[in-house]
Amino acid sequence: MGEEVILHGTWASPFSCRVIWALKLKGIPYEYIEEDLSNKSSQLLQHNPVHKKIPVLVHGGKATCESMIILEYVEEMWPQNPLLPTDPCERADARFWIKFAEEKGPAMWTVYRTSGEEQEKAVKDTLEMLRAIEAHGLVDKKYFGGDKIGIVDIAFGQIAQWLGVIEDIVGVKLLEAHKFPRLHAWIKNFKEVPIIKENLPDRDEMMVFFKHFREMLLTSSRDS
Amino acid sequence: MADEVVLLDFWPSMFGMRVRIALAEKGIEYEYKEEDLRNKSPLLLEMNPIHKKIPVLIHNGKPVCESLIIVQYIDEVWNDRSPLLPTDPYQRAHARFWADYVDKKVYEVSRKIWTTKGEEKEAGKKEFFEIFKTLEGELGDKPYFGGETFGFVDLSLIPFYSWFHAIETFGEFNMEAECPKIVAWAKRCLQIETVAKTLPDQKKVYEFVGQMRKRFGLE
Numbered sequence: 001m002g003e004e005v006i007l008h009g010t011w012a013s014p015f016s017c018r019v020i021w022a023l024k025l026k027g028i029p030y031e032y033i034e035e036d037l038s039n040k041s042s043q044l045l046q047h048n049p050v051h052k053k054i055p056v057l058v059h060g061g062k063a064t065c066e067s068m069i070i071l072e073y074v075e076e077m078w079p080q081n082p083l084l085p086t087d088p089c090e091r092a093d094a095r096f097w098i099k100f101a102e103e104k105g106p107a108m109w110t111v112y113r114t115s116g117e118e119q120e121k122a123v124k125d126t127l128e129m130l131r132a133i134e135a136h137g138l139v140d141k142k143y144f145g146g147d148k149i150g151i152v153d154i155a156f157g158q159i160a161q162w163l164g165v166i167e168d169i170v171g172v173k174l175l176e177a178h179k180f181p182r183l184h185a186w187i188k189n190f191k192e193v194p195i196i197k198e199n200l201p202d203r204d205e206m207m208v209f210f211k212h213f214r215e216m217l218l219t220s221s222r223d224s
Numbered sequence: 225m226a227d228e229v230v231l232l233d234f235w236p237s238m239f240g241m242r243v244r245i246a247l248a249e250k251g252i253e254y255e256y257k258e259e260d261l262r263n264k265s266p267l268l269l270e271m272n273p274i275h276k277k278i279p280v281l282i283h284n285g286k287p288v289c290e291s292l293i294i295v296q297y298i299d300e301v302w303n304d305r306s307p308l309l310p311t312d313p314y315q316r317a318h319a320r321f322w323a324d325y326v327d328k329k330v331y332e333v334s335r336k337i338w339t340t341k342g343e344e345k346e347a348g349k350k351e352f353f354e355i356f357k358t359l360e361g362e363l364g365d366k367p368y369f370g371g372e373t374f375g376f377v378d379l380s381l382i383p384f385y386s387w388f389h390a391i392e393t394f395g396e397f398n399m400e401a402e403c404p405k406i407v408a409w410a411k412r413c414l415q416i417e418t419v420a421k422t423l424p425d426q427k428k429v430y431e432f433v434g435q436m437r438k439r440f441g442l443e
Contacts, residue, residue: 050325050358059314062314064314064317064318064321065321066320066321066324069317069320069321069324070317072316072317072320073313073314073316073317076313076316077313088297088300088301089283089286089288089297091296091297091300092288092293092294092296092297095290095293095296096288096289096290096293099290099293100274132274136273136274
C-alpha cells in the first residue's frame with residue numbers, strides 16, 4: 001500500500017476539505033493538486049469524465065469521485081482511526097445522515113447564489129434542514145460520531161464554517177444559537193478538533209473569495 | 225432468536241423493488257406491509273420521521289431508511305451468502321459511484337417525462353436519452369454493470385425497467401429503439417429469478433401512472 005495518493009481539489013471547497021480531513025485524520029500522506037475550475041486540468045477531466053468536478057482522489061493511478069464515496073473508500077483502504085462505526089445498524093444510521101447532508105446541503109448554496117423568491121425558498125429549505133439535524137441528529141451526543149468525530153461530522157463540515165460565511169455575505173442569520181443550541185455547540189466542538197482547526201480555509205480569505213464570486217454570479221444572471 | 229424483518233413499501237416504487245430484490249437474493253423471510261402514500265401509517269411516520277418515505281426496513285424493531293442504504297445494510301448483516309457489493313474497495317467505490325449516479329439522475333428525469341408536457345417534456349426526453357447514453361457507455365460490452373454477475377449497480381437500475389413501458393408511452397418514444405443496449409441488459413436481468421419475481425408487470429405500472437396523470441390533470 002505504498003502507492004501514491006493524489007487529491008485534486010480547490011482550497012475553498014467544503015467537499016475538497018472533507019477528503020483532506022479524512023486523509024489527515026488517518027495520517028495518510030498525499031499530494032495535493034489545486035485545480036483552477038475555470039481551466040480544469042486534463043487529468044481532472046480524464047479522471048472524472050462524468051461530472052468533471054473536484055474532489056477526485058487518485059490512488060495507485062485509479063480515480064474515485066464524489067467526496068462521500070471517496071471517504072468510504074479511504075475508510076476501507078486505511079481502517080486506522082475509523083470514521084464509520086462497526087455495527088451495521090449504526091453504519092446505516094451514519095449513511096442516512098450522509099445522504100441527508102448531500103440532499104439538503106445544496107439549499108444553503110442556493111441561498112448564496114440567488115436572490116428574491118428563489119432565495120426565500122432556499123432559506124426555508126435550509127432552516128428545515130437545520131431543524132431536522134437539531135431535533136434528530138445530535139441528541140445526547142457531543143459529535144455526530146459520538147465521543148469522537150466521524151464521517152457524519154465531516155459530511156456536515158460545511159455548516160461549521162461555510163454557512164457562517166454565506167450568512168455574513170447574504171446578510172441573513174440562519175443558525176441562531178438560541179434556536180439551534182445543539183448545532184451551535186457542535187460547531188464549536190468540531191472546530192476545536194486539532195486536525196479540523198488546522199485544515200479549515202482561512203475565514204477572511206473565504207469572505208473575499210465568496211463575496212467576489214457571488215457578485216459575479218448575480219451580475220451575470222442580471223445581464224443574461 | 226429468529227430475526228424479525230418487516231418491509232414498509234409501495235408496490236410500484238422502484239426504490240422498494242431494490243430492497244425486495246436484495247431480500248430475495250439473500251433468501252430472507254420478511255413481512256411485507258403495503259403503505260397508502262396518501263394515508264401513511266403511524267408505523268411509517270414513527271420509523272421514518274424525517275422523510276416519511278418508503279421503503280423502510282424494520283429489523284428486530286430498528287428502522288433502516290433509504291433504499292441503497294438498506295441494501296448495504298442487508299449485505300453487511302447477511303454477509304454469509306450472495307454478496308450484493310464487490311469485496312475490493314476500489315470496485316465498491318466504483319459501484320457506489322454509479323448507483324449514486326442512477327439515484328441522482330434517473331428518477332427525476334423519468335418523472336419529468338410523465339408529469340409534464342410540451343417543451344418541458346421534450347427537454348426531459350433529451351436529458352433522459354443523454355443519461356441513458358452515459359449508462360450504456362458504462363455498461364460497455366459487459367453482460368451486467370457488475371461485470372459477469374448481477375451487482376449493486378444492476379440492482380439500483382433494474383427496477384426502472386418496470387416503468388419503461390409507461391415512460392416510453394407517455395413520452396412518445398420507443399425505449400428499445402433509443403436505448404437498445406439498456407433494454408438488452410434489462411432482459412438479461414429478467415432471466416434472474418429474484419428479479420423476475422420481484423418486478424411488477426409493466427402494464428400494471430402503466431395503468432398506475434395513467435391514474436397519477438389524471439390526478440395531476442394531464443389526461
